[in-house]
Amino acid sequence: MRRLLIAGNWKMNKLQSEAREFAAQFLPRVAAVEKVDIVICPPFTSLWVMNSALAGSRVMLGAQNMYWEEQGAFTGEVSALMLVDAGCQYVIIGHSERRQILGENNFLVHKKIARALETGLKPILCVGETLQERENNLAMQVVQEQLQHALAGLSLESGDVAVAYEPVWAIGTGINASCNDAQEMCLFIRKMLAELYDTELAARTRILYGGSVKADNIEKFLQQPDIDGALIGGASLEPASLAAMVGVGENAK
Numbered sequence: 001m002r003r004l005l006i007a008g009n010w011k012m013n014k015l016q017s018e019a020r021e022f023a024a025q026f027l028p029r030v031a032a033v034e035k036v037d038i039v040i041c042p043p044f045t046s047l048w049v050m051n052s053a054l055a056g057s058r059v060m061l062g063a064q065n066m067y068w069e070e071q072g073a074f075t076g077e078v079s080a081l082m083l084v085d086a087g088c089q090y091v092i093i094g095h096s097e098r099r100q101i102l103g104e105n106n107f108l109v110h111k112k113i114a115r116a117l118e119t120g121l122k123p124i125l126c127v128g129e130t131l132q133e134r135e136n137n138l139a140m141q142v143v144q145e146q147l148q149h150a151l152a153g154l155s156l157e158s159g160d161v162a163v164a165y166e167p168v169w170a171i172g173t174g175i176n177a178s179c180n181d182a183q184e185m186c187l188f189i190r191k192m193l194a195e196l197y198d199t200e201l202a203a204r205t206r207i208l209y210g211g212s213v214k215a216d217n218i219e220k221f222l223q224q225p226d227i228d229g230a231l232i233g234g235a236s237l238e239p240a241s242l243a244a245m246v247g248v249g250e251n252a253k
């Protein structure tokens with residue numbers, strides 16, 4: 001009942017010409033895909049070019065961040081409505097690189113999620129613990145706090161939000177969470193959604209795993225009952241690699 005979602009987070013990579021070239025090579029490879037929702041999240045500067053490159057395909061566009069105010073004197077920021085205007089349907093919020101490098105906290109993440117929903121964007125809410133937190137048995141507590149703060153007081157419809165469980169120590173390191181640990185945390189997230197909302201919403205919300213997912217390891221994650229897709233950084237930069245992972249999803253479950 002939950003469609004798989006595979007989202008590529010390009011981070012601060014690719015010029016417009018490179019984005020266009022990616023689309024030219026990627027789209028024919030996924031033209032026949034029916035069972036997987038595919039989202040590509042380029043840097044802001046490539047949103048327009050990707051929006052036109054993806055037109056007519058089923059591949060959707062997402063952004064990597066946004067600001068929570070509607071408009072005004074916020075130099076350097078981009079609003080949710082600007083993202084919609086540029087063709088985005090999704091937005092990644094609370095990525096650990098933003099939390100760790102740019103000081104984004106649960107309070108700011110909450111404001112962004114609220115504005116994204118109000119503007120009609122679907123947030124991909126990133127949660128996950130550091131290595132130290134896992135080693136101190138705090139992983140579930142940290143993820144619980146991140147989720148509770150992010151969604152506090154927000155009414156959700158089924159499918160509004162996807163949650164990406166991304167252990168910080170697995171991002172860009174080549175080290176995966178084990179599929180058992182990833183499944184355990186994704187199930188925990190689903191149970192928390194049931195407590196915060198209801199079982200129906202929890203059952204319909206897509207929960208992704210992210211952290212060094214590649215074509216040769218994605219299958220074991222997608223086979224888990226509570227993992228509904230992947231948020232992919234480094235391995236989403238190559239068209240053949242992202243298409244291969246989408247292909248695994250098309251044939252999974």
Ligand code: PEP
Binds near residue numbers: 172
């Ligand atoms: C990410 O950026 O969300 C991510 C999971 O990165 P990587 O796949 O490179 O670990």
